[in-house]
Each structure stands twice: as C-alpha cells, then as structure tokens.
Amino acid sequence: MRVEVLPCAGAPFLPYLEDKLVIVIDVLRATSTMVTALANGCQAIIPVLSPEEALAKRLETPGALLGGERQAVLIDGFDLGNSPFDYAPEKVGGKRVIMTTTNGTRAIRAASEAKAVWMASFLNLESIVREIFRLKQKASIEGIVVFCAGTEDRFDLPDTLCAGMLIDALGPDIGLNDLGEAARMLYQISKNNLLDIIKQSDHGKLLFKLGFEKDVFYCSTSNILPIVPVLVNGEVIWQMGGL
Amino acid sequence: MRVEVLPCAGAPFLPYLEDKLVIVIDVLRATSTMVTALANGCQAIIPVLSPEEALAKRLETPGALLGGERQAVLIDGFDLGNSPFDYAPEKVGGKRVIMTTTNGTRAIRAASEAKAVWMASFLNLESIVREIFRLKQKASIEGIVVFCAGTEDRFDLPDTLCAGMLIDALGPDIGLNDLGEAARMLYQISKNNLLDIIKQSDHGKLLFKLGFEKDVFYCSTSNILPIVPVLVNGEVIWQMGGL
Numbered sequence: 001m002r003v004e005v006l007p008c009a010g011a012p013f014l015p016y017l018e019d020k021l022v023i024v025i026d027v028l029r030a031t032s033t034m035v036t037a038l039a040n041g042c043q044a045i046i047p048v049l050s051p052e053e054a055l056a057k058r059l060e061t062p063g064a065l066l067g068g069e070r071q072a073v074l075i076d077g078f079d080l081g082n083s084p085f086d087y088a089p090e091k092v093g094g095k096r097v098i099m100t101t102t103n104g105t106r107a108i109r110a111a112s113e114a115k116a117v118w119m120a121s122f123l124n125l126e127s128i129v130r131e132i133f134r135l136k137q138k139a140s141i142e143g144i145v146v147f148c149a150g151t152e153d154r155f156d157l158p159d160t161l162c163a164g165m166l167i168d169a170l171g172p173d174i175g176l177n178d179l180g181e182a183a184r185m186l187y188q189i190s191k192n193n194l195l196d197i198i199k200q201s202d203h204g205k206l207l208f209k210l211g212f213e214k215d216v217f218y219c220s221t222s223n224i225l226p227i228v229p230v231l232v233n234g235e236v237i238w239q240m241g242g243l
Numbered sequence: 244m245r246v247e248v249l250p251c252a253g254a255p256f257l258p259y260l261e262d263k264l265v266i267v268i269d270v271l272r273a274t275s276t277m278v279t280a281l282a283n284g285c286q287a288i289i290p291v292l293s294p295e296e297a298l299a300k301r302l303e304t305p306g307a308l309l310g311g312e313r314q315a316v317l318i319d320g321f322d323l324g325n326s327p328f329d330y331a332p333e334k335v336g337g338k339r340v341i342m343t344t345t346n347g348t349r350a351i352r353a354a355s356e357a358k359a360v361w362m363a364s365f366l367n368l369e370s371i372v373r374e375i376f377r378l379k380q381k382a383s384i385e386g387i388v389v390f391c392a393g394t395e396d397r398f399d400l401p402d403t404l405c406a407g408m409l410i411d412a413l414g415p416d417i418g419l420n421d422l423g424e425a426a427r428m429l430y431q432i433s434k435n436n437l438l439d440i441i442k443q444s445d446h447g448k449l450l451f452k453l454g455f456e457k458d459v460f461y462c463s464t465s466n467i468l469p470i471v472p473v474l475v476n477g478e479v480i481w482q483m484g485g486l
Contacts, residue, residue, distance in 0.1 A: 007250060007398050155250050155398065157421040178400040178445045182429055189432055202421045 001136065002143040002175040005163045005183050007155050014110070019142040021135065022111035023120050023128065023166065026149035027158040028203045029082050029212075030104020031229075032121040032219040033067075036084040038238040039225045041093035045236040047105035051075050054098045061096055068100040072210055075100070083215050096235075103149040108231060115141055117231035122162055122194075126223040129169040146180070157201040158220075161187050161194060165222070195220045244379065245386040245418040248406045248426050250398050257353070262385040264378065265354035266363050266371065266409065269392035270401040271446045272325050273347020274472075275364040275462040276310075277479055279327035282468045284336035287478040290348035294318050297341045304339055311343040315453055318343070326458050339478075346392040351474060358384055360474035365405055365437075369466040372412040389423070400444040401463075404430050404437060408465070438463045 004015060025031055034045050046061065048054050054066050054075075067080035067087070074081040080091065082101050099105055111117045120128045135141060146166065148159035160179070164187025167180055176184065190197050198204045198220045207216050230239045247258060268274055277288050289304065291297045297309050310323035310330070317324040323334065325344050342348055354360045359378075363371045378384060389409065391402035403422070407430025410423055419427065433440050441447045441463045450459050473482045 154420070155422040155425065157425055160421075160425065177397070178403075179398040181440075181443070182398065182400055182403065182425065185429055185432060186425055189428060197424075200424070 001170075001173075003146065003167055003170065003180050004143070004177045005146045005148060005160070005167075005179040007148055007150055007160075007179060015145060017111065017114040017145060020114050021132070021141045021144045022114040022117045022147060023144060024104065024107045024111060024117060024147045024149060025120050025159045025162045026101070026104035026107065027121055027156075027162050027198070027219050028201075028207060029084060029215055029219055030099075030101040030149065031119040032123055033082055033084045033087055034099075034104075034119050034229050034236055035121050035124045035225050035227050037087035037092050037097060038229055038236075039227050040087055040089040042087065042097055043094060043237070044096045045229075046096060046098045046234065047108045047236060048098055048100050049106060049109060050100055051078075054078075054100050057098045061098060064096040064098050065092065066099075067097045068105070070102060072206060072212070083212060084218055085214065103151060107147045107149040108236070111145075111147055112231070112234075114145070119229040119231075119236060120162065120166065122165070122220060122222045123225045124223070124227045124229075125162065125165055125169070127226045127228050129166065131228045132170065151203050154202075156203060157186075158198045158203060161190055161197065164188070165191070194222075244413075244416075246389065246410055246413065246423050247386070247420045248389040248391060248403070248410075248422040250391055250393055250403075250422060258388060260354065260357040260388060263357050264375070264384045264387045265357040265360045265390060266387060267347065267350045267354060267360060267390045267392060268363050268402045268405045269344070269347035269350065270364055270399075270405050270441070270462050271444075271450060272327060272458055272462055273342075273344040273392065274362040275366055276325055276327045276330055277342075277347075277362050277472050278364050278367045278468050278470050280330035280335050280340060281472055281479075281481040282470050283330055283332040285330065285340055286337060287339045287480045288472075289339060289341045289478050290351045290474075291341055291343045292349060292352060293343055294321070297321075297343050300341045304341060307339040307341050308335065309342075310340045311348070313345060315449060315455070326455060327461055328457065346394060350390045350392040351479070354388075354390055355474070355477075357388070362472040362474075362479060363405065363409065365408070365463060365465045366468045367466070367470045367472075368405065368408055368412070370469045370471050372409065374471045375413065394446050397445075399446060400429075401441045401446060404433055404440065407431070408434070437465075
C-alpha cells in the first residue's frame with residue numbers, strides 16, 4: 001500500500017482522491033478536539049470554512065452549538081473555542097457542533113472527494129491503525145493520503161510526527177512519498193521525546209503563550225481514546241467500521 | 244540569528260524578506276547546475292519563469308544560451324537541459340545562460356525582494372556557510388530564510404537535507420521554525436547515508452528512471468565547489484563577499 005503525506009490543506013497539487021482513504025491530522029488542536037468531543041457524547045461535528053458559514057448553518061441546524069477559533073482563540077459570539085477542554089460531556093453530550101478552525105476544518109473540506117475521510121490525532125492513533133488493518137482486508141481502497149493540516153499552510157512538526165507514528169505502526173511494507181519518509185524518520189528519532197518536541201514547535205509555543213499549556217500536554221498523549229471519527233454526508237461522526 | 248525554512252516557492256505566506264538573506268536550494272538540480280555552470284566559467288545565469296520569457300529575453304541578450312527543463316527534460320529548441328553535465332566549460336565558458344526550470348528559477352524570482360539571494364547545493368555548502376559567518380560579523384541582515392524549491396510545491400527530501408546540513412553547520416545558537424528543526428533532525432540522522440536517501444527520494448527515483456543517475460550521484464556530493472552564486476540585478480553571478 002502507498003501512503004502519501006501532504007504538508008497542508010493548501011497543497012496545490014492534490015492527488016486523485018476518489019479511491020483513497022484520507023486521514024486528516026491537526027494535532028494542535030482541531031482533530032484532537034473532534035476526537036474528544038465525540039468521546040464525550042457529541043453527536044456530530046459539522047466542519048465549515050468560515051464564521052459566516054457557521055452562522056448560516058446554525059439556522060438550518062436547530063440546537064447546534066458553534067465552535068472553533070481564529071488566531072487560536074474563541075470566535076466572538078461562539079459557544080466553544082478550539083480547546084478540547086471546551087468540549088466536556090455536559091456541554092456537547094447529545095449535541096451537534098458546527099465548527100470552523102483556521103486549518104483543520106479546511107483540510108477536511110479539501111478531502112471531501114475521497115472515498116473515506118477519517119480524523120486522527122495522537123489521542124486515537126491506535127484505533128486508526130486498527131481500522132486501517134481491518135479496511136486493508138476488505139481491499140477496497142487504493143492507498144492512503146495523510147493531510148497534515150498545518151499552520152497557515154506551513155509545515156507543522158506535531159502533525160508530521162503524528163503522521164510518522166501512523167506510518168511506523170503500519171510496518172515496513174508501504175510505499176512513501178518524501179514527506180512520508182521524513183515523517184517516519186522524524187517519529188523514529190523522537191518517539192521517546194514527543195512532548196518536548198511538540199512544546200518547542202511553532203504552534204506549541206504559540207499555545208503556551210496564549211495560556212493553553214494544558215491543551216498541548218493533553219494533545220500530545222497517545223492512544224487514550226478508542227474513536228475513529230469519519231466524515232459522512234458532511235458531518236464528522238463516530239462510526240465503528242469506518243468505510 | 245533566526246533561520247526559517249520554507250518548503251517551496253509556492254508557499255503562500257512568505258515572511259517579510261527585505262532585511263533577510265534568502266538561500267535558495269534546489270539540489271535536483273537547478274542550484275547544483277548553477278553552481279557548476281559558474282565554476283565552469285559561465286558569466287551569469289538569468290533566471291526566468293517560462294520558455295516564452297526565455298525566448299523574449301534572448302532577443303535582448305545577444306550570444307546568450309537557453310537552458311532549463313520541463314518534466315526534467317530539455318525544452319524543445321533550447322541549447323542546454325537542467326543537467327550539470329550540460330554546463331561544461333567548452334559550452335558555457337564566457338557565456339550568459341537564460342534559464343527556466345520548474346521549481347528552482349521560480350523560487351529565485353519569489354525571493355527577489357530579499358536583501359540578498361544566494362544559491363546553495365551540497366556542492367558548495369561549505370562556501371555558503373563560510374560566507375554566512377563573514378556576513379554575520381557585518382551584522383547587516385536580520386535573519387535567513389531558506390527556500391527549498393521542492394517539486395511541484397511538495398516537500399522535497401534532498402532539499403530539506405541540504406537545508407539541514409546548512410543549519411547543522413551554523414551551530415546550536417540559532418532559532419528555527421518547525422521545518423528548520425525537522426531539517427536539522429533529518430540531516431543529523433542521515434548524514435552518513437545521504438546518497439542512499441537522495442536516490443530513494445521521489446525526485447531521485449524520477450531522475451534514475453529518466454537516465455540521469457550520474458546527476459543524482461554528482462548533486463549528492465558535498466563541498467567540492469568554492470562558489471557562492473548571488474542574485475544581482477536579476478542575474479545569478481559568482482561574487483565573492485556576497486552582500
């Protein structure tokens with residue numbers, strides 16, 4: 001199987017996605033937050049591109065909450081930010097959340113042509129790997145494309161390390177593009193040191209500066225949530241079995 | 244000093260460049276070829292964006308040769324391809340070359356606002372490092388931005404390793420963005436193994452397939468040419484002293 005890793009949602013040369021599984025990674029913090037929200041009983045997350053689209057979408061989705069960030073902070077008039085700690089059971093249990101983030105939700109929308117779109121983070125990586133092995137036995141996909149959502153279309157080290165952890169877990173028999181190979185190498189030399197490297201990354205340092213230290217620690221924790229969020233009809237839901 | 248590494252010329256969020264030194268890296272093969280051409284007596288390389296612009300430029304540059312590639316091969320009607328072996332002394336000695344390549348010349352043009360633009364490759368890396376230390380003593384630049392020209396705006400492992408070699412040589416007292424940190428880590432674990440990794444990279448494999456094995460071996464060779472190509476008035480020339 002071939003795994004291609006792309007550095008950002010804005011990558012201008014997207015491969016053909018229709019027969020592929022796309023895995024979106026935005027460790028700090030969109031996909032970590034989505035995984036957490038679904039684990040906490042959130043019914044669905046509806047990714048949209050802008051605060052305006054979120055407000056319009058709410059008109060047709062009674063009872064939905066608005067969540068997301070711009071410049072890493074809560075959007076004026078929104079119910080929830082982009083911190084996983086905003087998405088506690090008592091807030092999101094049984095609810096839909098319409099969500100817009102600078103990078104993560106854009107990456108999900110860019111992937112919408114794919115055969116399947118799953119959301120990964122360190123929190124749920126083991127479950128993602130298990131589902132990929134299950135899917136491979138059905139042999140219904142032609143390859144995996146990993147979207148590292150990144151920050152402002154830049155290379156993002158936390159996302160790349162998470163992609164590397166995924167690739168490492170898939171074993172040696174996969175073909176990789178250059179960024180996939182780099183991700184594997186970076187993960188292999190960092191795996192005992194992930195939190196430190198994520199803290200020192202551009203996005204990690206920004207979140208520390210803004211007082212979100214707790215988010216950085218939490219989002220750097222591996223394999224604590226057995227959730228595979230899947231994009232189905234424009235909504236991110238927890239669907240066992242994936243495809 | 245801060246060193247930012249950007250993955251490609253198409254990076255949509257360019258930092259402020261006017262007080263910076265930009266170092267353009269396109270290991271396979273544009274900057275390696277430029278360094279070689281200048282070492283072989285070429286007077287200047289004029290980077291242009293398209294074959295059409297090259298033809299127009301020749302009308303105002305009597306005696307100039309046309310060089311470059313599209314899809315890694317010679318452009319119809321051009322004198323030289325993008326292989327360093329095309330730029331032998333008997334061909335380019337004393338001549339100007341108007342050059343267009345898919346990624347490298349575009350990166351150079353995107354950098355034209357910078358205070359200084361230098362071209363680096365493995366071939367001339369030691370000289371680039373020496374010039375940076377000389378420049379730092381004059382303290383006339385606010386930082387370095389490394390453009391990895393890449394392939395079709397994708398992350399390119401050979402360019403990133405070359406950026407990592409540069410960063411490694413600059414020592415520990417520099418600030419880095421995420422891609423700079425990744426480049427340093429990747430170089431440090433690959434430095435005894437560079438040729439193998441470059442051969443296995445996406446661009447390396449493409450050049451092998453097209454019969455350019457010799458180019459890959461040559462462009463992976465470190466520190467054999469004491470040249471610092473500098474962009475001056477739209478032309479890449481060999482100017483000792485840099486700024």
